[in-house]
Amino acid sequence: MSLELTEVVKSFKDDLVLDGVTLTVDKGQTLVLFGPSGAGKTVLLRLVAGVIEPDAGRILIDGKDMRGVEPEYRGVGMAFQNFALFPHMSAMENIASPLTARQLGASAIRSGVDALARLLKIDHVLTHYPRELSNGQKQRTALARALAGQPELLLLDDPLRNVDAKLRFEMRLELPRLLKSQNATVVYVTQDYKEAMALGDRIAVMNHQGIQQYGTPEDIYMRPAHSDIARLFGDPVINLLDVVPERSANDVMIRLSGQPLTIGEHYAHTVSMPCVLGVRPEAVQFADEGTPGSFPVKVEAETPLNEKTVTLMLTAGNREIMMSRPAGTPGPATGTAHITVDLHNAVLFDHGTGTLIESSNSKTGLHGEVA
Amino acid sequence: MSPVERVLRGLAITLVILFFMFPILWILLMSFQTNETILRVPPSMVFEPTLINYRSLITGKLQTAAGSLEIQFMRNLWNSLLLSTSSVAVGLLLGVPAAYAFARLKFRGSEDIAFTLLSFRFAPPLLVLLPLTIYFQQIGLANTYIGLIWVYQLIVLPLILWIVRGYFEDIPADVEYAYRIAGHSWFATFRKIALPLAKPGIAAAGLLAFIFAWNNFIFALVLASADKQPVTVGALAFVTASGIQYGQIAAGIVLSIAPTFALAIYAQRYLVEGLSLGAVKG
Amino acid sequence: MNQPVLHLDRVDKFYGEIDKGVHAVKNINMEVMPGEIIALLGSSGCGKTSTLRMVAGFESASRGRILINGREVQTLSPVKRNVAMAFEGYSLYPTVSVRDNIAFALKSSTVDATETGRLVEEMAEMLEISAILERFPSSISGGEQQRVSLARALIRQADLYLLDEPMGQLEPQLRTLLRSRLKYYIKSRNLTAILVTHDQTEANALADRIAVMEDGELQQYASPDQIKERPANLFTGTFVGEPPMNVFPARATVVDGSVQFELAGGLALRYPEAEFQESVRQQIIELKEVVLGVRPYAVKRREDGAPAQVMVNQWLGDQTHIAASFADETIVLVEHDRVRLSDGDTIAIHLEPDDLHVFDPVSGRALSHGRSMA
CATH class of the missing domain: 2.40.50.140 (Nucleic acid-binding proteins)
Incomplete structure (x- = not known):
């Protein structure tokens, strides 16, 4: 499923958060939204998920305009930074929630949950409630819930933010394979440049209510469009x-x-x-x-x-x-x-604007020979 | 904590409990005494318990020095129960969805409407009551249970609305978003996520509303005749021409405290559960 | 020998009753020498903050002695201990400007107004807060508040500086630079400091010695190099080091003059007997079932190595992280250059005996590091 945003504008009261964002994510690609806190990354994800509506602009999922389409009909999966697990439901019920919405039979739900739980190594804690789970288990449960409906568009809002360094590293290595196995188009929000470089097919650097640079990890690391991005x-x-x-x-x-x-x-x-x-x-x-x-x-x-x-x-x-x-x-x-x-x-x-100065011959960078 | 500290703390708690519980304990004791034993000087904790007060309340025959009087205490108690329960039920039915709307949908004027509802509580009840009485008489609601339950919403509804709204607002929006995105309608989200998570708040609001409704005096005094009056109004009958019937008043108090007391103990379970569920945040 | 600035002598902390309540700090012995920077490192709930608060005087020790410059301080209030503390929760005075917040720390000292002004400016420049000196705490970001809190602690003259997660909220692009400046500041003035952190990068960057804590116990107290090269147990080995150490259960035997480690999936690593000290060899063989540890940076690619299938290859700009499936487990290796490998590529992995850490799988205790005994 592809995702296309055109001139999306969103503000909360007098606070302009997104000022005309245009963005395309191809089917099967992972796009990382990278930027400092307050850059509007999370707002953008929520607009795509449909839990808030843009003031202006269009959001197309698989070519279809999503204006007025309720979140439950958009076919997306989402994992939240603070996990947002349902505290009164077991890990199993949490993961099963996208399946119960489709009124699948108990055995189909059970097998769907079990397969994901095994993949994410949480099959031993399925009966636990969120308050009984460790941070790492919560994070995996939230991820499993986002994947359970086999969404073709997956929105991951800084899912590794609240787990410890060791687990974050392990998940960073695990995630690309996991995402590929789901065959989904992914929008991944992070503030960690290493995560962005490691996971993104493309990176969109967000700052000042918009996208400051869009490119491959190599583009952004080697040829940052602005000294702030560097x-x-x-x-x-x-x-x-x-x-x-x-x-x-x-x-x-x-x-x-x-x-x-x-x-x-x-x-x-x-x-x-x-x-x-x-x-x-x-x-x-x-x-x-x-x-x-x-x-x-x-x-x-x-x-x-x-x-x-x-x-x-x-x-x-x-x-x-x-x-x-x-x-x-x-x-x-x-x-x-x-x-x-x-x-x-x-x-x-x-020096004044901070923007990158290209060479007049795009193939060559700075020479750097001793004069 | 050292043993000495523990003993001191226990002592202090006992003192506080005694201080606060003493009036209630004294009333309980009074309810098992005759007016004479109650009024003797000096007062004493030692007496021969009697059930005469309860008997006269239940049979509806008030024993005074001047003879026997008819009272409708049990009828009043039943009225209290009916009015309070129905008012709270109606209040929850209307108030909980409204509270959810006020918490989640920031529509134009939502704050103003919510505040207006609260401001009903600012007006002196008597001021509201006089015009209401006239209207109620014209449309035939005066002296009916339905009319009373309607007026009781003035007490019950703002209370439920504002308490439950706070609880709904404390549920992280992300948790509800997650359920929507998983493919559920907003109504399913309200039923399966918001309601269960706000349950302790709803229980607390319901309990408080019940107590407020139960203790209301002025609405029923003005709008209801004898057969629809709750205990609060009915208790006036204990002040008789030949003096105040302390023993029977005490028995009346004990009987009228009992339902709220039982309800509080029952609801406590949910209130505590709400606290230990604390995982709603983060 | 110098007198230690801080000496923790068999210190215990219970929350609740002694021997019954929560045992947050378990029998800690520790000395901090003049001019040292010490990091208390551990995950949340390991007892590091409780330890720091006992030193500062905000908590009392349930048992044991705390000595600052040889003087017992358990009964002294925090102000009388002559320690300066930067709090994790910033705790700035909301009603005065950033400048006054920092200068306030000097109020009771003998420093005059012009000197105070100069010190504040200097501190602000070092911590990159010069531009916000006239602002109020509520109008600055969390990272800035944290730097103000740090400035307020450092500007004081104290015997001991206690820094509770001093850089936790800091903007990542400032962290490395400020760490360097902070280290220069402390070292050039010969100050003594203890920092509490859950971030091993910070501990490694700043500390002369790291106290690794877990479950209220001091796991190891040694220099960053020591901890990296000679972790005392499996916990320290896998907790300190980024990316974490690779570990494999193995069965150790001696075959035809070689020490052989049999890994899962039928893979065996063989080293000539002479590569290991006699005593190490004996201990390993005696135990038979061991856990092998090797750091991701020490994993080499060499043509005669054991085969592994690449699973992930992540280029991070200045280094490449590779995960490969090896002996039914995942092995992680890090290279300083850009490496271009694809999923499923086969690489040959070689582990030098010098880089092997051998642990007892039951107690977790380290048996040997490289060729020598632990």
Whole structure:
């Protein structure tokens, strides 16, 4: 089932939440809605589910306009962030609720519930009430309930938000197979960029009442449309350094801590424009003093981060710069050091608006050769 | 908690209970005494219990110093029961769906309507009653059970509406959305999700409404004649020309407390269940 | 030897009656040395917050002694203990500005007004709250409130800083940066701090030593490296580490001069006897049924390895997570580069004896890490 939103507008009282959202999800695809809290992700899901109505715009499910169609007739399944289990019903009755709505026979319901419960490893707690379930079991029960009606459109509202880190990781690995086995079109809301990258065929980054960028995980990580988006993807956060490209003898170059680096003729349009250079902490490396393009920094603190070592450093101009490298690779933990910055995957943003500056030749990025 | 603390706490609780329960206990004791033993000086806890008060209430013969008087206490008790039960039943039937609507559907003017209903309680009952009496006489509702039950809605309905509405609002909307999305109509959602989850609230509201209706005095005093009057009005008969019949009043109180008391104990189960069900949130 | 800043001596906490109520903290012994950052790490309900509140003085210890700089403090009120605390629930004063909230902590000290102003500005800059100094707590986000609460605790002069989930609500893109700055701040001033957290990333990033707690008991108290390389038991091994450690039940035997671990599905891992210390080998063989643990980062792909079928391959920008079915279980491996594998691809997995952790399946106790005894 495909999903199509056209110019959808929604506000609550004077509070504009969605300002003309247009979006398409192809059949069988998983779309991740990613964004900070308050970006309207959950509202968008509820509009699709039909529990609230848009002020303007159209929502098409499988090509059919959903205006005025009650939620029970939309054929969607939904899992909620806070699980929203029915507290007065057992896990079994919770999961069975989409099946009872179709007035299936007791044995058909039973077998449907059992199959899902086994798949999600909750078959031993089916008689328990929600208050007797652990957080992880609640989450799986909610997921099973959303899947039970075999919906062709599945809406998952940050289903891993309220479970612990270990379970979240396991579910992140499990979910793609589970979703594929259901053959459903999925809209998945999350605030965790790792979940977004791992689960999404496409990601829609939501911010400021709309969709700021839409693309594959690769598009968004490698070519973020705005410096705000660059800051949301990646841990540790991307380094944003103020630069002003200038013309050198036969190329365009920028200066990092005084060191000239060429960025290529296809960035000629940025000369003398105040820009922000986005460099991932992984692209910063220690170098021997005197290495071409290297500059000195003061190492402030070294912190481990999941098998990576994150180093916070100060440049001569007192600007902070962060480096991330696989744990165990050698490097100074304090004192003065020299670093180089690899610009191959770096990006340039407009200093004023924060938007991505494309090169005039779309195939080539920043050169980053030492000038 | 140390043993000393436990003893002290027990002592304190006993004192509080004694303080609050003493009047009721005293009334219970009075109901088994004659007027003479009640009025002796100094009062004493020791007496020979008698059932004469209850007997006279049940047979409808009030014994006074000046002789025997006819009273309709049992009839009044029956009226109280009928009026209160029917009023609460009607109130729940109308009030619970209305409360759900006010909680879930934010339609234009919904707050104003809800507030207007509550404001019925602000008006002094007597002020409402005078015009009502005239209307009721014109349309033939004066001195009928139906008329009284209707007027009792002034007490019962706002109470039920506002208490139950709060309980409905406490049910996370997501829980109801989940049931709708699972393929159920809004009415099924109301019956299978909202009603069961608000049950403790409905029980509490019903109980309170029953007590308020039971204790009402002024509506029935004005709108009902002797054969339709509840105990609250009927108790006036105990003040006789030859003095106040304390023993029989006490017995009357005990009998008229009994239904509300029994109901409270019965409903307590649901109230407690509501608290322990606490998983509604989160 | 230096005197510890904090010494917990056989501390118990019961809610309700001693020996009858809920036993929230069980016989904890712990020392915190000057200049150390300690993390109390555990899931909710493990007793870490109760422990912190006992140190701060908001709860009394049911049994045992608490010493701060050698002085018993059980009977002292929180203000007299000279500790500064940042609360999880922020607890800011709602009626005064963010600036005054932070400055308030210095009110009773000897610091004069201009110095206070300078300290507040400095703290605000470090925690990225300079822009909201004039706002009121109700108009700022949860993450900002948390940073204000942290600033208010850090600005004080105290013997010990207690930080309860200091970054739980923080915007993710700020977390790593602020962690680095916080660590620099504490270390450069030689302060002593204890933080309570359920987030192992935070504990690993900030702490010199981590106290892993579960079910009221101290499971292990050691440096992050120690905990990673030599987890004391199966709980610590699988709880600390992201992604979590892979574990496989195995039957250990010695066959033709090799130590053999028989896994489910008929798969066997063999290592020359010489790879293990004599004592390790003996213990493993004696126990026979063991649990093997290996960290996702230590799982290697090598041509002569055992076969595994790829189930999921997730690229996260700076690393790739791969889950494969291996010996009837799922094995997770992490690579720092982008790896392109599809569902169903066969990979060959190799586990170095150096990276194997062996646990007793019954008690959960670690027997060996790599080639040496636990």
